[in-house]
Amino acid sequence: MKNRDNAAFAYLYDHYSGALYNIILQILNDTELASDVLQEVFVNIWRKMDIYDSGKGRLFTWMLNIARNASIDTLRSKTYQNSRKNQSIEGNVDVLRPGDTTRTSVDAIGLRRVLEKLKDEQRRLIDLAYFKGYTHEEIAALEQIPLGTVKTRIRNALIQLRAYLK
Amino acid sequence: MESYVLGLANEADGAEFEQYCITHPEVKAARIAFETELEQFALANATAAPAVVRTAVLEQIAESPVAGNDAVSAPVVGMRPWVRSLAATSVILLIGSAILNIYYYNKYRESSQAYNRLLSQQTGLVKNNNLLQARLEASEQTIAMLSNPNMKMIKMAGDAVPARGSPDTSSMAMVYWDMQSKDVYLMVHHLPQPAAGKQYQLWAMVNGQPIDAGVFDMPETSGMMKMKKVPEAQLFAVTLEKKGGSPVPKGPMYVLGKT
Numbered sequence: 001m002k003n004r005d006n007a008a009f010a011y012l013y014d015h016y017s018g019a020l021y022n023i024i025l026q027i028l029n030d031t032e033l034a035s036d037v038l039q040e041v042f043v044n045i046w047r048k049m050d051i052y053d054s055g056k057g058r059l060f061t062w063m064l065n066i067a068r069n070a071s072i073d074t075l076r077s078k079t080y081q082n083s084r085k086n087q088s089i090e091g092n093v094d095v096l097r098p099g100d101t102t103r104t105s106v107d108a109i110g111l112r113r114v115l116e117k118l119k120d121e122q123r124r125l126i127d128l129a130y131f132k133g134y135t136h137e138e139i140a141a142l143e144q145i146p147l148g149t150v151k152t153r154i155r156n157a158l159i160q161l162r163a164y165l166k
Numbered sequence: 167m168e169s170y171v172l173g174l175a176n177e178a179d180g181a182e183f184e185q186y187c188i189t190h191p192e193v194k195a196a197r198i199a200f201e202t203e204l205e206q207f208a209l210a211n212a213t214a215a216p217a218v219v220r221t222a223v224l225e226q227i228a229e230s231p232v233a234g235n236d237a238v239s240a241p242v243v244g245m246r247p248w249v250r251s252l253a254a255t256s257v258i259l260l261i262g263s264a265i266l267n268i269y270y271y272n273k274y275r276e277s278s279q280a281y282n283r284l285l286s287q288q289t290g291l292v293k294n295n296n297l298l299q300a301r302l303e304a305s306e307q308t309i310a311m312l313s314n315p316n317m318k319m320i321k322m323a324g325d326a327v328p329a330r331g332s333p334d335t336s337s338m339a340m341v342y343w344d345m346q347s348k349d350v351y352l353m354v355h356h357l358p359q360p361a362a363g364k365q366y367q368l369w370a371m372v373n374g375q376p377i378d379a380g381v382f383d384m385p386e387t388s389g390m391m392k393m394k395k396v397p398e399a400q401l402f403a404v405t406l407e408k409k410g411g412s413p414v415p416k417g418p419m420y421v422l423g424k425t
Binding site for chain 1: 168169171172173174176184187188197198200201202203204205207208209211212213214215216218219220222223224226227228230
């Protein structure tokens with residue numbers, strides 16, 4: 001039983017690690033950090049396997065969200081550490097300048113490439129929500145737009161994105 | 167629905183959506199369809215991870231016996247009830263202990279101060295006792311002297327000094343003369359304190375000649391002072407000389423006594 005589990009998990013890793021690594025990389029923009037997070041993510045998947053509820057979603061969705069959450073946590077602690085080194089009290093995270101959305105160090109592939117097809121305002125919101133992990137309320141406060149507008153725009157953006165996924 | 171799958175929905179909306187999936191199978195089907203698209207898209211855009219990660223992961227896996235063993239990586243969400251009450255008890259005990267500490271320290275300080283007071287009291291008592299002992303000895307000596315049949319007492323008084331020569335006529339001293347051994351003892355009853363550099367001297371007058379019987383300092387206690395032996399004398403007197411004494415009496419005579 002034990003050996004079968006391990007073998008099955010190795011297959012899981014081989015099949016999905018690339019997909020997850022990609023997402024992690026797009027959030028963190030740092031190969032070293034991304035490697036660490038990927039490792040952490042798979043170990044967590046292994047440990048939490050009995051918590052996974054297949055009724056709520058597919059296995060990949062569950063794994064993807066573990067990966068995304070771990071990446072955002074790491075991003076936040078990294079940015080926090082960086083902003084402590086800076087003089088300014090305002091963290092780097094709060095200020096999103098135009099052009100920030102597309103980072104240069106990692107090729108814009110996958111979701112990010114698709115993001116470029118969106119309108120600026122839509123892209124901005126998706127970036128804040130998906131890649132930076134802000135809640136709708138936080139985005140409304142950051143962008144100075146009503147909460148309702150945030151939700152509508154994100155919804156529209158996702159519908160658009162979905163068309164591009166196919 | 168897309169928000170839910172991507173992990174963007176908040177708790178309330180998420181729970182609501184899950185309910186929909188249960189009650190409306192078509193909603194669940196739509197969700198699954200999107201999830202599949204997402205997976206395929208992600209796989210299509212996969213980036214190979216460094217090989218070291220694979221090794222590291224499989225190594226770590228090997229340490230946990232069974233998949234789904236959450237015990238090792240249990241997140242620190244909160245304390246379980248019994249742990250919480252244990253922690254609360256510990257805090258209470260710690261606070262209690264701290265309070266006791268303060269209380270006992272104050273007690274200790276009090277005791278320490280009381281002890282120091284007792285110590286100084288005792289030192290005072292010891293000194294006092296020593297003084298009393300010395301006085302007692304002196305008194306015993308006097309009694310012994312007085313009971314000695316061979317002892318002759320000569321009273322020397324300030325007013326006995328001729329021509330009122332004594333600087334202090336109230337001065338008084340006693341000579342105890344052992345007629346057998348010829349020892350002379352002196353007891354001062356009242357003499358003014360000599361000035362610095364001065365000392366009292368006892369004389370024995372023998373056939374008109376003053377003989378030095380010794381110098382003496384003011385005794386601390388009213389004790390006997392042993393002076394020089396005097397084989398014969400008609401008079402005893404005390405004068406104030408310079409320190410160390412004088413071969414012949416030069417200073418003023420304070421007391422005089424006839425034998």
